[in-house]
Amino acid sequence: MATDTLVRTGGPNIKTALPGPNAKKAIEADNKWISPSYTRSYPLVAKRGRGALVEDVDGNTFLDFAAGIAVCSTGHCHPEVVAAIQKQAAELIHMSGTDFYYESMAQLAEHLSKSAPMAGPHKVYYGNSGTEAVEAALKLARYHTKRPYVIAFYNAFHGRTMGALSLTASKPQQKRRFMPMTPGVTHVPYPHPFRRPEGTDAKQYAIDCARFIEDKVLKTILPPEEVAAIFLEPIQGEGGYVAAPTEFLQEIRSICDRHGILLVADEVQSGCGRTGKMWAIQHSGVEPDIITSAKGIASGMPLGVMMSKAHVMDWVPGSHASTFGGNPVCIAAALATLDVLEREAIKNAEVVGNYLLERMKTWVNKYEIVGEVRGRGLMIGVEIVKDKKSKALAGKERDRIVDQLTFERGVLFLGCGETTVRLSPPLIINKEQADIAMDALEESISIVNKEVSTASGPGMQMGA
């Protein structure tokens, strides 16, 4: 399929066995040369993309419900983003905002300030990735408060550089043989309403998770006046697409206020319109002191943003910087991305997200292995379980659904958490594409559901 026939509508078209011959060659070369630390789920070798479609090196077309790990917010190669990148690349590629000025740094900051989830004025720091945005937030929190400790949550993912990795509590492999971490980080439980103790009230459980910090952690191990910040994802991304209940966020905010602790909302995955609002924390009305962003902000160009209330960003020249951070081409891509998001894509995420959720929620009654369908906008998770009663984790079954069955049908999904299928498509998908993806996912779930119920014997015969 030629580039110009890749349109923003339509679905997959698989012509070869997967991987095809060219993909096999590319994977061989990759195996020879490329770091084995990456976690490739399936053998997709991408060549070009347009909208929600990706074509591989053998001419197979896939419908992309992963969006490069929730990055291509405006779809692949949105024409307005491409034009902005091309124009900027022909004018000025690099100058280094660390040492020189260019107008667009402040232009983007002003634009972001208007949609910030906390009252202004604001200040903005630019890096090149999510982990750098988090790293900057960690350093700023310590610098501003002059306090050493921070609190983060189990199942959190904040990045892989040493400071951000110290906040991450996602998988042991991410830390294996990398110790010691940055000192001063304490992890506490994050509410997962679906997995709360049986018989507990959902709201009380959420509040209790937050109360644990003040009632236990700040009374037994951390002097509150030495805690700089609490880092949280308003919706845990790599942790399984688990949204923090509003009551939890409100309680965390008041704990922060009582003790002069900064609240950092890591919106690297949940931000930039994915949930139907610019920032996921805006669904709760809770205001953070610092937010971090990356992924969807520049449609795939590398840009990390750390924005804080202006008085918090009181560090002096030399405290922190990056040669490439806020590169002019990335900023041009971000400005074009924000135009598309604000004009249509954020609203579309809400509308198509609700459409998907309505259909998918019926799966909980239909399939024994679907424990829960949850999400906001186009940040949706399907938690796969061995069976509804035990809610036992079903990682292998999840992987089979995602990696094998759905990939072979030409739809790209990723897993997240131990047992969740993640839906993070470009925010510009239409209902037709949503239906195509849902048909493929439901078929895969139904096959695995049958396999599981056959293996478990009678009593598990629910569903198709």
Ligand SMILES: Cc1ncc(COP(=O)(O)O)c(C=O)c1O
């Ligand atoms: C919430 C969150 N924070 C930080 C990161 C790290 O971002 P990056 O991979 O761009 O360093 C991620 C990446 O998945 C993330 O989901």
